Amino acid sequence: MGKRFIIVCGGTGGHLSPGIALAERLVDRGHGCTLVVSQKEIDTRLRAKYVDLDFLAVPGVGLVWSLKGVFRFVSSFVQGLHSARALIKDYQPDVIIAFGGFLSPPYILLGRYHGVYLALHESNRRPGKSIRTLSRWVDRVYLPEGVRLSGIPQSRIGSVGYPLRREIVHTKKDLVRKKFGIDEKTRTLVIIGGSQGAQALNEWVEVHAMGFALEGINVYCVTGPKNGAARKHMVTSELGPEVVISYEPFSDAIGDLFSIADLVISRAGAGSIAELTACLAPSILIPYPHAADQHQLANARYFEQMGACVCVLQSALDGLAREVNELIFNDWMLNQMRSNLRQLTREDVATEMMCDLEDRLAIVLSERAGDESS
DSSP states (O other), X not given: OOOEXXXXXXXXXXXXXXXXXXXXXXXXXXXXXXXXXXXXXHHHHHHTTOTTSEEEEOOOOOOOSSHHXXXXXXXXXXXXXXXXXXXXXXXXXXXXXXXXXXXXXXXXXXXXHTTOEEEEEOOSSSOOHHHHHHGGGOSEEEEOTTXXXXXXXXXXXXXXXXXXXXTOOOOOHHHHHHHHTOOTTSEEXXXXXXXXXXXXXXXXXXXXXXXXXXXXXXXXEEOOTTSOOOXXXXXXXXXXXXXXXXXXXXXXXXXXXXXXXXXXXXXXXXHXXXXXXXXXXXXXXXXXXXXXXXXXXXXXHHHHHTTXXXXXXXXXXXXXXXXXXXXXXXXXXXXXHHHHHHHHOOSOHHHHXXXXXXXXXXXXXXXXXXXXXX
Protein backbone atom coordinates (compact mmCIF):
# COMPACT_ATOMS: atom_id res chain seq x y z
CA MET A 1 0.00 0.00 0.00
CA GLY A 2 1.29 3.46 -0.89
CA LYS A 3 2.32 5.88 1.85
CA ARG A 4 1.63 9.59 2.17
CA PHE A 5 4.52 12.04 1.85
CA ILE A 6 4.75 15.77 2.49
CA ILE A 7 7.70 17.33 0.67
CA VAL A 8 8.65 20.82 1.90
CA CYS A 9 10.72 22.32 -0.89
CA GLY A 10 9.75 25.90 -1.72
CA GLY A 11 11.58 29.20 -1.73
CA THR A 12 14.35 28.66 -4.28
CA GLY A 13 14.87 26.56 -7.38
CA GLY A 14 17.61 24.72 -5.49
CA HIS A 15 15.00 23.45 -3.02
CA LEU A 16 12.03 23.04 -5.36
CA SER A 17 13.71 21.11 -8.19
CA PRO A 18 14.92 18.17 -6.06
CA GLY A 19 11.55 18.07 -4.30
CA ILE A 20 9.82 17.70 -7.65
CA ALA A 21 12.32 15.02 -8.70
CA LEU A 22 11.59 12.96 -5.58
CA ALA A 23 7.84 13.47 -5.99
CA GLU A 24 7.99 12.17 -9.57
CA ARG A 25 9.42 8.85 -8.39
CA LEU A 26 7.12 8.58 -5.37
CA VAL A 27 3.98 9.10 -7.46
CA ASP A 28 5.17 6.55 -10.03
CA ARG A 29 5.60 4.05 -7.19
CA GLY A 30 2.01 4.60 -6.05
CA HIS A 31 2.64 6.86 -3.07
CA GLY A 32 0.63 9.98 -2.29
CA CYS A 33 2.55 13.23 -2.34
CA THR A 34 1.91 16.89 -1.45
CA LEU A 35 4.62 19.45 -2.16
CA VAL A 36 4.69 22.53 0.08
CA VAL A 37 6.10 25.49 -1.87
CA SER A 38 6.31 29.24 -1.47
CA GLN A 39 4.32 31.89 -3.30
CA LYS A 40 7.45 33.30 -4.96
CA GLU A 41 7.50 33.70 -8.73
CA ILE A 42 10.15 31.04 -9.28
CA ASP A 43 8.02 28.43 -7.48
CA THR A 44 4.88 29.44 -9.39
CA ARG A 45 6.62 29.22 -12.74
CA LEU A 46 8.35 25.88 -12.20
CA ARG A 47 5.39 24.07 -10.64
CA ALA A 48 3.16 25.12 -13.53
CA LYS A 49 4.96 22.50 -15.64
CA TYR A 50 3.98 19.65 -13.32
CA VAL A 51 0.20 19.58 -13.45
CA ASP A 52 0.08 15.94 -12.28
CA LEU A 53 1.68 16.78 -8.92
CA ASP A 54 -0.17 18.27 -5.92
CA PHE A 55 1.25 21.57 -4.65
CA LEU A 56 0.31 23.69 -1.66
CA ALA A 57 1.60 27.28 -1.95
CA VAL A 58 2.03 28.92 1.46
CA PRO A 59 3.35 32.33 2.54
CA GLY A 60 6.82 32.55 3.98
CA VAL A 61 9.90 34.76 4.23
CA GLY A 62 13.46 34.22 5.35
CA LEU A 63 15.00 35.87 8.41
CA VAL A 64 16.52 39.31 7.88
CA TRP A 65 18.27 40.88 10.85
CA SER A 66 16.33 44.13 11.14
CA LEU A 67 13.33 45.13 13.21
CA LYS A 68 11.02 44.89 10.20
CA GLY A 69 12.72 41.71 8.97
CA VAL A 70 12.39 39.91 12.32
CA PHE A 71 8.73 40.95 12.62
CA ARG A 72 7.94 39.67 9.12
CA PHE A 73 9.76 36.38 9.83
CA VAL A 74 7.92 35.79 13.13
CA SER A 75 4.59 36.60 11.52
CA SER A 76 5.40 34.26 8.64
CA PHE A 77 6.51 31.52 11.02
CA VAL A 78 3.20 31.69 12.91
CA GLN A 79 1.31 31.46 9.62
CA GLY A 80 3.51 28.51 8.70
CA LEU A 81 2.60 26.72 11.92
CA HIS A 82 -1.11 27.14 11.19
CA SER A 83 -0.82 25.84 7.61
CA ALA A 84 1.43 22.95 8.73
CA ARG A 85 -1.00 21.97 11.49
CA ALA A 86 -3.92 21.97 9.06
CA LEU A 87 -2.10 19.93 6.41
CA ILE A 88 -0.73 17.35 8.85
CA LYS A 89 -4.16 16.95 10.45
CA ASP A 90 -5.98 16.54 7.13
CA TYR A 91 -3.38 14.57 5.19
CA GLN A 92 -2.07 12.32 7.99
CA PRO A 93 1.38 11.89 6.38
CA ASP A 94 3.63 8.90 6.97
CA VAL A 95 6.74 10.90 6.05
CA ILE A 96 7.71 14.57 5.96
CA ILE A 97 10.91 15.40 4.09
CA ALA A 98 12.20 18.97 3.94
CA PHE A 99 14.85 20.39 1.63
CA GLY A 100 15.85 23.31 3.83
CA GLY A 101 14.93 26.97 3.72
CA PHE A 102 12.43 29.09 5.59
CA LEU A 103 9.41 26.83 4.98
CA SER A 104 10.92 23.79 6.70
CA PRO A 105 10.84 24.51 10.48
CA PRO A 106 7.04 24.46 11.10
CA TYR A 107 6.61 21.14 9.31
CA ILE A 108 9.55 19.45 11.03
CA LEU A 109 8.57 20.70 14.49
CA LEU A 110 4.89 19.76 14.17
CA GLY A 111 5.78 16.51 12.43
CA ARG A 112 7.95 15.63 15.40
CA TYR A 113 5.06 16.40 17.76
CA HIS A 114 2.73 14.11 15.80
CA GLY A 115 5.21 11.25 15.54
CA VAL A 116 5.69 11.45 11.76
CA TYR A 117 8.85 9.96 10.23
CA LEU A 118 11.05 12.98 9.40
CA ALA A 119 13.89 13.50 6.94
CA LEU A 120 16.01 16.40 5.69
CA HIS A 121 18.00 16.79 2.49
CA GLU A 122 20.99 19.13 2.17
CA SER A 123 22.55 19.54 -1.26
CA ASN A 124 25.41 21.93 -0.47
CA ARG A 125 28.78 20.98 0.97
CA ARG A 126 28.22 23.47 3.79
CA PRO A 127 24.83 22.69 5.35
CA GLY A 128 22.49 25.63 5.76
CA LYS A 129 21.22 27.06 9.01
CA SER A 130 17.81 25.37 8.91
CA ILE A 131 19.38 21.96 8.20
CA ARG A 132 21.92 22.38 11.02
CA THR A 133 19.19 23.48 13.45
CA LEU A 134 16.54 20.90 12.53
CA SER A 135 18.81 17.88 12.06
CA ARG A 136 18.66 16.95 15.76
CA TRP A 137 14.89 16.43 15.50
CA VAL A 138 14.70 14.17 12.45
CA ASP A 139 15.13 10.46 11.75
CA ARG A 140 17.24 10.76 8.59
CA VAL A 141 19.54 13.42 7.11
CA TYR A 142 20.67 13.18 3.49
CA LEU A 143 24.01 14.87 2.84
CA PRO A 144 26.53 15.04 -0.02
CA GLU A 145 29.23 12.39 -0.06
CA GLY A 146 31.83 13.08 2.63
CA VAL A 147 29.84 15.81 4.44
CA ARG A 148 29.06 15.38 8.12
CA LEU A 149 26.98 17.22 10.73
CA SER A 150 28.26 17.74 14.24
CA GLY A 151 26.30 15.71 16.80
CA ILE A 152 24.48 13.57 14.21
CA PRO A 153 25.47 9.88 14.32
CA GLN A 154 26.51 8.26 11.07
CA SER A 155 23.61 5.80 11.35
CA ARG A 156 21.18 8.67 10.71
CA ILE A 157 23.06 10.06 7.69
CA GLY A 158 22.44 9.00 4.12
CA SER A 159 25.12 10.02 1.62
CA VAL A 160 23.40 10.95 -1.63
CA GLY A 161 23.67 13.53 -4.35
CA TYR A 162 21.15 15.97 -5.74
CA PRO A 163 17.86 14.51 -7.06
CA LEU A 164 17.33 15.64 -10.64
CA ARG A 165 14.07 16.01 -12.50
CA ARG A 166 13.70 13.48 -15.30
CA GLU A 167 14.01 16.11 -18.00
CA ILE A 168 17.60 16.95 -17.01
CA VAL A 169 19.52 14.53 -19.22
CA HIS A 170 22.49 14.68 -21.54
CA THR A 171 21.66 14.72 -25.26
CA LYS A 172 24.28 14.21 -27.95
CA LYS A 173 25.55 17.54 -29.17
CA ASP A 174 24.91 16.92 -32.88
CA LEU A 175 21.23 16.20 -32.14
CA VAL A 176 20.74 19.35 -30.06
CA ARG A 177 22.63 21.47 -32.61
CA LYS A 178 19.96 20.64 -35.17
CA LYS A 179 17.23 21.62 -32.71
CA PHE A 180 18.85 25.02 -32.11
CA GLY A 181 19.93 25.50 -35.73
CA ILE A 182 23.59 25.90 -34.76
CA ASP A 183 26.40 25.50 -37.29
CA GLU A 184 28.77 22.68 -36.32
CA LYS A 185 31.81 24.91 -37.02
CA THR A 186 30.85 27.30 -34.22
CA ARG A 187 31.24 27.02 -30.46
CA THR A 188 28.54 27.68 -27.87
CA LEU A 189 28.83 29.52 -24.56
CA VAL A 190 25.93 29.34 -22.08
CA ILE A 191 25.66 31.74 -19.13
CA ILE A 192 23.27 31.10 -16.22
CA GLY A 193 22.96 33.99 -13.78
CA GLY A 194 20.52 32.25 -11.47
CA SER A 195 17.96 33.83 -9.18
CA GLN A 196 20.64 35.30 -6.91
CA GLY A 197 23.45 37.46 -8.20
CA ALA A 198 22.36 37.43 -11.84
CA GLN A 199 23.12 41.12 -12.38
CA ALA A 200 26.92 40.87 -12.29
CA LEU A 201 26.99 38.06 -14.86
CA ASN A 202 24.35 39.71 -17.06
CA GLU A 203 26.38 42.94 -17.15
CA TRP A 204 29.52 40.98 -18.00
CA VAL A 205 27.75 39.26 -20.91
CA GLU A 206 26.49 42.59 -22.31
CA VAL A 207 30.08 43.85 -22.48
CA HIS A 208 31.64 40.73 -24.02
CA ALA A 209 28.92 39.01 -26.08
CA MET A 210 29.71 40.72 -29.40
CA GLY A 211 33.41 39.94 -29.06
CA PHE A 212 32.63 36.26 -28.54
CA ALA A 213 30.20 36.24 -31.47
CA LEU A 214 32.83 37.66 -33.83
CA GLU A 215 35.10 34.79 -32.78
CA GLY A 216 32.43 32.27 -33.88
CA ILE A 217 30.92 31.65 -30.42
CA ASN A 218 27.16 31.44 -29.92
CA VAL A 219 26.11 33.15 -26.67
CA TYR A 220 23.01 32.01 -24.76
CA CYS A 221 22.36 33.92 -21.53
CA VAL A 222 19.60 33.04 -19.04
CA THR A 223 19.20 36.39 -17.31
CA GLY A 224 16.65 35.62 -14.61
CA PRO A 225 12.95 36.60 -14.63
CA LYS A 226 13.51 40.13 -13.31
CA ASN A 227 16.06 41.20 -15.90
CA GLY A 228 14.15 42.14 -19.02
CA ALA A 229 12.38 40.50 -21.92
CA ALA A 230 13.76 37.86 -24.27
CA ARG A 231 15.81 39.13 -27.20
CA LYS A 232 17.95 37.57 -29.89
CA HIS A 233 20.05 38.69 -32.84
CA MET A 234 22.30 37.05 -35.38
CA VAL A 235 25.92 38.01 -36.00
CA THR A 236 28.15 37.05 -38.92
CA SER A 237 31.37 35.82 -37.33
CA GLU A 238 34.87 36.40 -38.66
CA LEU A 239 34.97 32.65 -39.41
CA GLY A 240 32.01 32.93 -41.79
CA PRO A 241 29.02 31.15 -40.17
CA GLU A 242 26.29 33.12 -38.45
CA VAL A 243 26.09 32.83 -34.68
CA VAL A 244 23.38 33.86 -32.26
CA ILE A 245 23.40 36.10 -29.21
CA SER A 246 20.31 35.20 -27.18
CA TYR A 247 18.96 36.48 -23.87
CA GLU A 248 16.14 34.59 -22.13
CA PRO A 249 14.66 35.42 -18.69
CA PHE A 250 14.02 31.73 -18.01
CA SER A 251 14.74 28.41 -19.70
CA ASP A 252 12.41 25.42 -19.68
CA ALA A 253 15.05 23.31 -21.43
CA ILE A 254 18.15 23.46 -19.25
CA GLY A 255 19.07 19.89 -20.20
CA ASP A 256 19.22 20.82 -23.90
CA LEU A 257 20.96 24.11 -23.19
CA PHE A 258 23.70 22.47 -21.13
CA SER A 259 24.03 19.60 -23.62
CA ILE A 260 24.64 21.98 -26.50
CA ALA A 261 27.20 24.05 -24.59
CA ASP A 262 30.90 23.72 -25.24
CA LEU A 263 31.30 25.75 -22.05
CA VAL A 264 28.93 27.00 -19.33
CA ILE A 265 29.41 29.95 -16.99
CA SER A 266 27.26 29.53 -13.90
CA ARG A 267 26.87 30.27 -10.24
CA ALA A 268 27.82 27.36 -8.00
CA GLY A 269 24.59 26.23 -6.39
CA ALA A 270 24.35 22.49 -5.81
CA GLY A 271 21.48 22.18 -8.30
CA SER A 272 23.43 23.84 -11.10
CA ILE A 273 26.43 21.62 -10.42
CA ALA A 274 24.28 18.48 -10.48
CA GLU A 275 22.72 19.55 -13.78
CA LEU A 276 26.12 20.33 -15.30
CA THR A 277 27.34 16.89 -14.22
CA ALA A 278 24.35 15.06 -15.67
CA CYS A 279 24.68 16.93 -18.98
CA LEU A 280 28.50 16.48 -19.14
CA ALA A 281 28.94 20.23 -19.53
CA PRO A 282 32.40 21.75 -18.86
CA SER A 283 32.03 24.91 -16.84
CA ILE A 284 33.51 27.98 -15.24
CA LEU A 285 31.82 28.48 -11.88
CA ILE A 286 31.50 31.95 -10.32
CA PRO A 287 30.42 31.44 -6.67
CA TYR A 288 27.87 33.98 -5.52
CA PRO A 289 29.94 35.95 -2.98
CA HIS A 290 27.00 36.68 -0.65
CA ALA A 291 25.71 33.11 -0.39
CA ALA A 292 25.02 31.99 3.18
CA ASP A 293 28.06 30.41 4.86
CA GLN A 294 29.94 30.76 1.55
CA HIS A 295 28.41 27.43 0.52
CA GLN A 296 28.75 28.20 -3.20
CA LEU A 297 32.49 28.70 -2.81
CA ALA A 298 32.76 25.35 -1.01
CA ASN A 299 30.73 23.68 -3.79
CA ALA A 300 32.86 25.20 -6.56
CA ARG A 301 36.20 24.41 -4.90
CA TYR A 302 35.21 20.76 -4.41
CA PHE A 303 34.00 20.49 -8.02
CA GLU A 304 37.25 22.06 -9.23
CA GLN A 305 39.29 19.57 -7.19
CA MET A 306 37.45 16.81 -9.04
CA GLY A 307 38.71 18.29 -12.33
CA ALA A 308 35.17 19.08 -13.49
CA CYS A 309 35.26 22.89 -13.66
CA VAL A 310 37.32 26.03 -13.29
CA CYS A 311 36.45 28.25 -10.32
CA VAL A 312 36.74 32.02 -10.82
CA LEU A 313 35.86 34.48 -8.06
CA GLN A 314 33.52 37.35 -8.86
CA SER A 315 36.29 39.74 -7.87
CA ALA A 316 38.29 38.38 -10.84
CA LEU A 317 35.64 38.94 -13.55
CA ASP A 318 38.05 41.22 -15.44
CA GLY A 319 39.99 38.14 -16.51
CA LEU A 320 36.97 35.95 -17.29
CA ALA A 321 36.77 36.72 -21.02
CA ARG A 322 40.38 35.63 -21.48
CA GLU A 323 39.66 32.45 -19.50
CA VAL A 324 36.66 31.69 -21.74
CA ASN A 325 38.61 32.20 -24.97
CA GLU A 326 41.46 29.99 -23.76
CA LEU A 327 39.17 27.19 -22.61
CA ILE A 328 36.35 27.06 -25.16
CA PHE A 329 38.74 26.27 -28.04
CA ASN A 330 40.89 23.85 -25.99
CA ASP A 331 39.43 20.49 -27.03
CA TRP A 332 41.87 18.49 -24.91
CA MET A 333 40.88 20.31 -21.71
CA LEU A 334 37.16 20.20 -22.53
CA ASN A 335 37.31 16.45 -23.19
CA GLN A 336 39.24 15.92 -19.95
CA MET A 337 36.52 17.78 -18.04
CA ARG A 338 33.81 15.67 -19.70
CA SER A 339 35.68 12.51 -18.75
CA ASN A 340 35.86 13.67 -15.13
CA LEU A 341 32.16 14.57 -15.20
CA ARG A 342 31.32 11.02 -16.31
CA GLN A 343 33.20 9.72 -13.28
CA LEU A 344 31.10 11.94 -11.00
CA THR A 345 27.75 10.94 -12.50
CA ARG A 346 25.60 8.93 -10.08
CA GLU A 347 22.66 6.67 -10.62
CA ASP A 348 19.17 8.09 -10.14
CA VAL A 349 19.52 9.90 -6.78
CA ALA A 350 15.77 10.51 -6.42
CA THR A 351 15.04 6.79 -6.74
CA GLU A 352 17.87 6.01 -4.33
CA MET A 353 16.36 8.36 -1.75
CA MET A 354 12.87 6.96 -2.28
CA CYS A 355 14.04 3.37 -1.75
CA ASP A 356 15.96 4.34 1.37
CA LEU A 357 12.91 6.13 2.80
CA GLU A 358 10.67 3.16 2.02
CA ASP A 359 13.07 0.72 3.70
CA ARG A 360 13.54 2.81 6.82
CA LEU A 361 9.87 3.62 7.18
CA ALA A 362 9.06 -0.10 6.92
CA ILE A 363 11.48 -0.81 9.78
CA VAL A 364 9.94 1.93 11.95
CA LEU A 365 6.38 0.77 11.29
CA SER A 366 7.35 -2.84 12.04
CA GLU A 367 8.92 -1.80 15.33
CA ARG A 368 5.85 0.24 16.28
CA ALA A 369 3.57 -2.69 15.46
CA GLY A 370 5.72 -4.93 17.67
CA ASP A 371 5.53 -2.47 20.54
CA GLU A 372 1.75 -2.23 20.27
CA SER A 373 1.30 -6.02 20.29
CA SER A 374 3.59 -6.65 23.27
